[in-house]
Amino acid sequence: xxxxxxxxxxxxxxxRVKQDLPQRAILEVDRLVKHFVVGGRGLGRRAETLxxxxxxxxxxxxxxxxxxxxxxxxxxxxxGRIILRLIESTSGRVIFDGxxxxxxxxxxxxxxxxxxxxxxxxxxxxxxxxxxxxATVTEGMRLFGLARGRELRDRAADLIEKVGLPADALxxxxxxxxxxxxxxxxxxxxxxxxxxxxxxxxxxxxxDVSVQAxxxxxLIDLRSAMGLSYLFISHDLSVVKHISDRVxxxxxxxxxEIGAVAALFDAPRHPYTRALISAVPVPEPGxxxxxxxxxxxxxxxxxPPPGCAFHPRCPQAQPECAxxxxxxxxxxxxxxxxxxx
Numbered sequence: 568x569x570x571x572x573x574x575x576x577x578x579x580x581x582x583r584v585k586q587d588l589p590q591r592a593i594l595e596v597d598r599l600v601k602h603f604v605v606g607g608r609g610l611g612r613r614a615e616t617l618x619x620x621x622x623x624x625x626x627x628x629x630x631x632x633x634x635x636x637x638x639x640x641x642x643x644x645x646x647g648r649i650i651l652r653l654i655e656s657t658s659g660r661v662i663f664d665g666x667x668x669x670x671x672x673x674x675x676x677x678x679x680x681x682x683x684x685x686x687x688x689x690x691x692x693x694x695x696x697x698x699x700x701x702a703t704v705t706e707g708m709r710l711f712g713l714a715r716g717r718e719l720r721d722r723a724a725d726l727i728e729k730v731g732l733p734a735d736a737l738x739x740x741x742x743x744x745x746x747x748x749x750x751x752x753x754x755x756x757x758x759x760x761x762x763x764x765x766x767x768x769x770x771x772x773x774x775d776v777s778v779q780a781x782x783x784x785x786l787i788d789l790r791s792a793m794g795l796s797y798l799f800i801s802h803d804l805s806v807v808k809h810i811s812d813r814v815x816x817x818x819x820x821x822x823x824e825i826g827a828v829a830a831l832f833d834a835p836r837h838p839y840t841r842a843l844i845s846a847v848p849v850p851e852p853g854x855x856x857x858x859x860x861x862x863x864x865x866x867x868x869x870x871p872p873p874g875c876a877f878h879p880r881c882p883q884a885q886p887e888c889a890x891x892x893x894x895x896x897x898x899x900x901x902x903x904x905x906x907x908x
Contacts, residue, residue: 592626592662593764593796595651599623599659600784601645601820605869618868619645621820623659627764632790632797634811634828636804636843638865642820643800644688647766650798651683663764665678681711684757688769690749694741700752701737707760726755729792731785733815747778751785758789767799771806783810804847809833809889815902820868824904836896836904838881875905883908 599620607614619642627633635643646652650661652668661668663683668676687693694703704723708714714722720737728734730751741749752768757765767786771779787810790797801807807814814831816824816839822836835841842859861880866872872879878888885907893905 569798572725580632591628591656593629593664594627594798596625596646596650597660597662598625599646599649599661600657601649602657608779615869617653618820618871620649620656621871622821623817625822625825627796627798629763629796630790630794631813632799632811634807634814634815635798635800635808635882636802636814637817640865640868641817642868643802643817644768647685647768647798647800651680651685651766653685669684681707682762683766684760685765685768686750686753686757686770687706689773690746690753691741693753693776694749699738699740700732700755701889703741703745703752704737704755704759707756710816711760713760723755723759726759729758729789730755731781745778746774749784750774750782754782754785754789760792761793762795763797765800767797769801769818770799772801772803779806788893795800802833806841817841819866819871821876821905822903823877823906824902826902830902834906836898836902837877837906838883838908839877840904845868875907 582811585660600622601620603619604614604619605617606612623646637643701720704726705719716788723737732748732751736820771782784863785807798808809826811828813825813827815822818839824840835844842861845859874889874891875893878884893907894907897903
């Protein structure tokens, strides 16, 4: 009973309960499903269902970066855009700071968008070529009424400085910048409305390797300075390891493993995670681990295999893997994986 607890024990119990509350997460994704109907429309073509996301759940704590990795086509970008309601879901919930986004009307959702932003993958097509940098960065400020008149330019100049661009960048157009500089403009645009949560949709995959580290370090610095939370989407595990606190591994529309960065990279539990990590280059001479080669191609999300979707390619597959979906295992508070092993 609480009355018989010491003061220290009571404080510890209150902290434990507080940590267990779902409200402590700035973002909760609960059993998210997204199906697309493809084909059909005349000449006897049959409409089919593409299962882009299938029962996806996770949370992100304030100030945390969750890395999301997986092969191309596994549903990473679709997940990021559904969270922001740029695409509507088939079912499930996305709860941001205690508010179910799918219950909001258009006006209420528009008012909330300033707290949730996205950095797009392609810094070339994501910027309006007719807008100067000042127009690009201040557009959101105008829409949300954050500043007026001279203050708009002053705030834009401050943001441009924070992302590492020269002061004269405000009066220039996107075609006058390199790819890395354009992505910095995209970052400044996302941060211009003072968000709390940012979806980073492969923000460095289109950049030269020499520039990638600069942009990643910039995102880390901005997260600390502005108290941001990130969903960092990438197929590059080296980048994800550098920026993330936890990592979620996605395969064919499902999250197959989530864990803290150190634990997941040192002791991956799912065979697919092991295969991905084995492909990461090791800089130390003689430090390379044995490469796990996956046979076959990723199954079609239109016709996924029964049971565990990974079993046709899994080097450790058992007969029962084809019969039923593997159970969800939680060996500790920070780790989850789906596998019979």
